[in-house]
Amino acid sequence: xxxxxxxxxxxxxxxxxxxxxxxxxxxxxxxxxxxxxxxxxxxxxxxxxxxxxxxxxxxxxxxxxxxxxxxxxxxxxxxxxxxxxxxxxxxxxxxxxxxxxxxxxxxxxxxxxxxxxxxxxxxxxxxxxxxxxxxxxxxxxxxxxxxxxxxxxxxxxxxxxxxxxxxxxxxxxxxxxxxxxxxxxxxxxxxxxxxxxxxx
Amino acid sequence: xxxxxxxxxxxxxxxxxxxxxxxxxxxxxxxxxxxxxxxxxxxxxxxxxxxxxxxxxxxxxxxxxxxxxxxxxxxxxxxxxxxxxxxxxxxxxxxxxxxxxxxxxxxxxxxxxxxxxxxxxxxxxxxxxxxxxxxxxxxxxxxxxxxxxxxxxxxxxxxxxxxxxxxxxxxxxxxxxxxxxxxxxxxxxxxxxxxxxxxx
Numbered sequence: 001x002x003x004x005x006x007x008x009x010x011x012x013x014x015x016x017x018x019x020x021x022x023x024x025x026x027x028x029x030x031x032x033x034x035x036x037x038x039x040x041x042x043x044x045x046x047x048x049x050x051x052x053x054x055x056x057x058x059x060x061x062x063x064x065x066x067x068x069x070x071x072x073x074x075x076x077x078x079x080x081x082x083x084x085x086x087x088x089x090x091x092x093x094x095x096x097x098x099x100x101x102x103x104x105x106x107x108x109x110x111x112x113x114x115x116x117x118x119x120x121x122x123x124x125x126x127x128x129x130x131x132x133x134x135x136x137x138x139x140x141x142x143x144x145x146x147x148x149x150x151x152x153x154x155x156x157x158x159x160x161x162x163x164x165x166x167x168x169x170x171x172x173x174x175x176x177x178x179x180x181x182x183x184x185x186x187x188x189x190x191x192x193x194x195x196x197x198x199x200x
Numbered sequence: 201x202x203x204x205x206x207x208x209x210x211x212x213x214x215x216x217x218x219x220x221x222x223x224x225x226x227x228x229x230x231x232x233x234x235x236x237x238x239x240x241x242x243x244x245x246x247x248x249x250x251x252x253x254x255x256x257x258x259x260x261x262x263x264x265x266x267x268x269x270x271x272x273x274x275x276x277x278x279x280x281x282x283x284x285x286x287x288x289x290x291x292x293x294x295x296x297x298x299x300x301x302x303x304x305x306x307x308x309x310x311x312x313x314x315x316x317x318x319x320x321x322x323x324x325x326x327x328x329x330x331x332x333x334x335x336x337x338x339x340x341x342x343x344x345x346x347x348x349x350x351x352x353x354x355x356x357x358x359x360x361x362x363x364x365x366x367x368x369x370x371x372x373x374x375x376x377x378x379x380x381x382x383x384x385x386x387x388x389x390x391x392x393x394x395x396x397x398x399x400x
Binding site: 002003004005006007009010013014016017018019024026027028029030031032033034036037039040041042043044045046047048049050051053054063064065066069070087088089092108 | 202203204205206207209210213214216217218219224226227228229230231232233234236237239240241242243244245246247248249250251253254263264265266269270287288289292308
């Protein structure tokens with residue numbers, strides 16, 4: 001005994017969403033069918049439209065339905081600064097934090113040979129060409145502070161070594177508003193090693 | 201600064217799923233666009249098809265794409281027994297537990313005057329007509345053991361009072377495999393009140 005075939009198919013299809021297991025998928029399917037048909041139709045329609053039209057920005061590889069994203073088209077950006085991030089979500093987080101007026105390059109992932117993700121998949125040839133063409137002065141590596149993110153940062157840094165460009169990495173240290181007592185040892189020792197003179 | 205308009209629209213549309221907040225919706229949208237386009241297209245297609253074709257069974261009101269669901273059509277069911285549940289998921293749970301060979305009636309909710317859900321929304325007139333027509337001998341009320349579920353069970357019990365039908369309620373007691381120490385007082389006192397002679 002199970003749900004009717006079409007309902008079962010919907011439950012299976014919902015499993016493609018990240019973090020959705022059998023029980024959540026069932027709950028979602030029944031919710032949509034019992035109580036949220038209008039929202040469901042809208043979701044189906046927008047999902048199809050987005051999948052058809054959203055591609056990557058030709059300049060920075062972020063997700064956009066236009067050939068070049070609004071940030072890459074904007075005048076306010078300083079094209080001599082280029083911040084390399086792993087995902088479009090990281091790019092948004094950096095933008096929302098403020099304090100950076102340069103451009104971005106979105107890798108859409110990190111190097112992970114075990115998953116078959118090499119330099120090509122991250123568009124690193126494109127990154128190198130962009131650095132040359134736009135006469136970029138500084139590349140800021142803002143990949144995640146994970147093993148894969150660090151490895152990706154090192155790879156890019158080596159790749160750009162022969163070009164007249166400064167390569168920097170986001171600072172490691174204690175998070176603003178954090179409590180020393182609860183910060184892990186790795187972060188604390190990096191914060192100690194990277195200590196700066198007190199601002200006057 | 202935000203995602204491109206179409207990506208933002210997709211994030212908003214995903215919020216109609218239960219338990220999905222802004223961060224999960226963003227994660228789902230990016231996952232679908234970056235890594236799961238095929239699954240996304242399949243989801244959009246099946247979602248639309250299910251919303252168009254899945255309706256309620258004319259007999260038991262469960263979700264099905266056919267006029268009458270497979271359970272109501274099946275021969276094995278004893279039409280003298282009718283089990284009333286709140287949702288299609290409850291019906292599946294009862295069926296998977298086994299031990300019941302009668303038919304079901306799915307309320308698709310419980311009485312909740314504050315949300316405007318009255319007897320009509322639960323198809324209670326349909327339930328009464330079905331009990332009469334099928335010459336049902338016993339109606340088993342399997343609504344949830346919550347305040348609303350109990351209230352719904354009482355309402356249905358009163359409604360059927362004048363008919364020649366036995367109305368029963370699922371037994372309350374300690375769950376099989378549970379540890380007494382961790383069972384709440386309400387359940388324990390119901391288990392004590394409902395104690396049965398030891399099977400020999």
